[in-house]
Amino acid sequence: MKTAVLIPCLNEEEAITKVVQDFVEQLPGCVVYVYDNGSTDRTIEVAKAAGAVVASEKRRGKGNVVSRMFADVDADIYVLVDGDDTYEATAAPAMVERLLSNNLDMVVGIRDHKDEDEAYRSGHQTGNAIFNKFLGMIFEKTFTDIFSGYRVFSRRFVKSFPCLSRGFEIEMEMSIHSITARLPVEEMATTYGKRPEGSHSKLNTYRDGMRIFLTMLRLFKHIFPFKFYAGIGAVLAFVSLSLGIPLVGEWLLTGLVPKLPTAVLAASVGVIACLSVAIGIILDCVSRGHMEMRRLEYLNFTSPAVICPDYCVKDYSGGGSVDE
Numbered sequence: 001m002k003t004a005v006l007i008p009c010l011n012e013e014e015a016i017t018k019v020v021q022d023f024v025e026q027l028p029g030c031v032v033y034v035y036d037n038g039s040t041d042r043t044i045e046v047a048k049a050a051g052a053v054v055a056s057e058k059r060r061g062k063g064n065v066v067s068r069m070f071a072d073v074d075a076d077i078y079v080l081v082d083g084d085d086t087y088e089a090t091a092a093p094a095m096v097e098r099l100l101s102n103n104l105d106m107v108v109g110i111r112d113h114k115d116e117d118e119a120y121r122s123g124h125q126t127g128n129a130i131f132n133k134f135l136g137m138i139f140e141k142t143f144t145d146i147f148s149g150y151r152v153f154s155r156r157f158v159k160s161f162p163c164l165s166r167g168f169e170i171e172m173e174m175s176i177h178s179i180t181a182r183l184p185v186e187e188m189a190t191t192y193g194k195r196p197e198g199s200h201s202k203l204n205t206y207r208d209g210m211r212i213f214l215t216m217l218r219l220f221k222h223i224f225p226f227k228f229y230a231g232i233g234a235v236l237a238f239v240s241l242s243l244g245i246p247l248v249g250e251w252l253l254t255g256l257v258p259k260l261p262t263a264v265l266a267a268s269v270g271v272i273a274c275l276s277v278a279i280g281i282i283l284d285c286v287s288r289g290h291m292e293m294r295r296l297e298y299l300n301f302t303s304p305a306v307i308c309p310d311y312c313v314k315d316y317s318g319g320g321s322v323d324e
Helices: 016-026 043-049 062-072 089-101 122-139 155-160 170-180 205-223 225-254 260-299
Strands: 003-009 031-036 053-056 077-080 106-113 151-154 185-192
Touching (some): 003 062, 031 043, 062 077, 077 155, 122 205
Parallel strands (some): 003 031, 003 077, 031 053, 106 185
């Protein structure tokens, strides 16, 4: 069984040596890959000296780096972790064992922060909680920590994941992909610590928060087009009826339509509402076809049960801590 540890990096000279060495120690026989995203410090040299396989991705953004890593690296089990030494490597063996023993496609490390102010800022906690709730509202399932950067994947998850995001919204896309594809997933609490001196967060709370929100809406439109366009159609129909009903009532009483422009507007909005619902119906059929193709592609890859049968339980229920 081949295990790959994937570490996307940008200016992590101070932390990357410890991250590489810790995961080599905790997962004997693993290969650690560090993908640099344009660092201006000595991250590349330090990572090579620590024993990692180092490559570069010129397109800026964590999503672009993860996309490149998933495409380049061939393994049976993948461990994705940030290069800032905030996630504990000691949790990796248990996460890998959970993935294999329960025949899962993803195990998400829930951030258990001991020092809220320094390790996990209150603004980020609030934003995470809001997005978790919003995800549950529109996709009917959610995670405890959809933005965790510490995850273990099966090969069939990695090689069937479309990876369309460019930035920090990549973790949310992974979560939504697992929900919509109905993949077996579990969560596991891990300690989340503060960054070492000299390491700085690349996350912009407001800019990246808006990008994440827009990406969530885009994925909702792509996966559930009928709900999206039917919702728009319902709003437009309400506007049309609000404008048109008083005019119809006056016409019935007097036989006259004194506000012709309003009548034309109401009728036009009503037509657009009908067209929006029709577009939703058509795109829903297209989306279902795409989901079927992605499911078939996913089934082309070997499950963890076949890769390591000694680990896997015989009575697998597909359970996990993701809300049903």
